[in-house]
Amino acid sequence: MTEDAHHDASRRNQLRAAALEEMLKFERRESEFRKKDREERAADLHLPLDEIKVH
Template identity: 75%
Template sequence: MTDDNRHHDTIRRNPLLEAAREEMVKFERRENQFRKKDREERAAELHLPLNEIKVH
């Protein structure tokens, strides 16, 4: 493979990698929000004071 082909492949691949990274960040945010909401809902069902519990 020539340097020109490698450069062209890299240029073409970078936007795809950036798009994949952005999608992963969005997914992780949604997942974290879901887990936090789920944790709060379960704590409410069990009547646990989530903010007062401190684990060291």
């Protein structure tokens, strides 16, 4: 592998890792948002969230 090709592959791997990290951060924030939204809606409707199995 030439030095340029190695550099390109290395850069691509760094970008891929950064994109994956950002995607995981987004998914965690989205999950927390959905959980909070679900809890707020349950409170508004006076639903016992503990007794309801939410997947």
